[in-house]
Amino acid sequence: MTAEQDSNLDINQGPQEYVAPTTLGQAAEAVADGNATILAGGTDLMLQTAVGHINYRTRLVNIRRVAELRGVSKQDDEIRIGAATTITDIRNDELLSRMAPVLVEAANHFAGSQIRNAATIGGNICNASPAGDTLPALLILDAEVELTCSSAGTLAQRRMPLTDFFTGPGQTAMLANELLSAIVFRIPEHRAEATFIKSGPRPALEISIVSAAISAIRDTNALFHVRLAFGAVAPVPLRATATEAFIEGKTLDDDLIEQAVDILMSEINPIDDVRATAWYRRHLAAVYLRRLLVDEY
Secondary structure, eight states, X not given: OOOOOOTTSOTTOOOSEEEOOSSHHHHHHHTTTSOEEEESSOTTHHHHHHTTSSOOOSEEEEOTTOGGGSOEEEETTEEEEETTOBHHHHHHOHHHHHHOHHHHHHXXXXXXXXXXXXXXXXXXXXXXXXXXXXXXXXXXXXXEEEEEEEEXXXXXXXXXXXXXXXXXXXXXXXXXXXXXXXXEEEOOOTTOEEEEEEESSSTTTSOOSEEEXXXXXXXXXXXXXXXXEEESSSSSOEEOXXXXXXXXXXXXXXXXXXXXXXXXXXXXXXXXXXXXXXXHHHHHHHHHHHHHHHHHO
16 A cells, blocks of 8 residues: 655665465554555555655565455444455445445546556555545545554554645655554535545546545535545645635625635645646636535535
């Protein structure tokens, strides 16, 4: 799912050991010394190691056979998604279709079928790309990551809000001796409406130029419990909290929407790259916010 750069490694040097655990305990033990690269779908890892953006650590740990890391389940008032659950599994999951359709919608815009069959939601998170397709949807769901480690043969787990997990492009708060075991979020309020949109030459096959997601409860012309997230407009996937706070509880009209756009422009910090200019990304973010809010009222 992820690997961190290590400047002490030769980029042409592969792992010295291969491990394929079948239980979560075995997987946690295999990464306990902090010297492992985790492999799940491999769709990003293979590319990034090939060009030297990521270096293999000594041990390659393939977690695809760990049943505890796969599948979607409902536990009390929460949805739990195993980190090695594939994007195809998310697209086809009946529980998510009912309880969190915005995540299914995001998965429908994720790459092509061959990539979806291999890529995992945990990998998409740990890759920490500002343009990760599932990330705006997970952010508006107030998702948390579950991180697991092994200490003296005992499993220990901690949770962290997804908003705190990303620390920079390709960087996360996960420690070297931890692995991402699950993504967890509360079942959304049944009145909440959520939408995901993405821009690209071929939105289902391309890395997004800009993506956006919104969740809110509509009461007449006002929105409550607003959650707004954007991809590819900042160094990390962005929860636009200042824009959310401005919109919260207010009656929507054209003037208010334009004020919200101005606030969003102060929150984002896009870059120029081969896919788009920063100016164009700002333009698209504004267009998407207007579209999302107009659709809501």
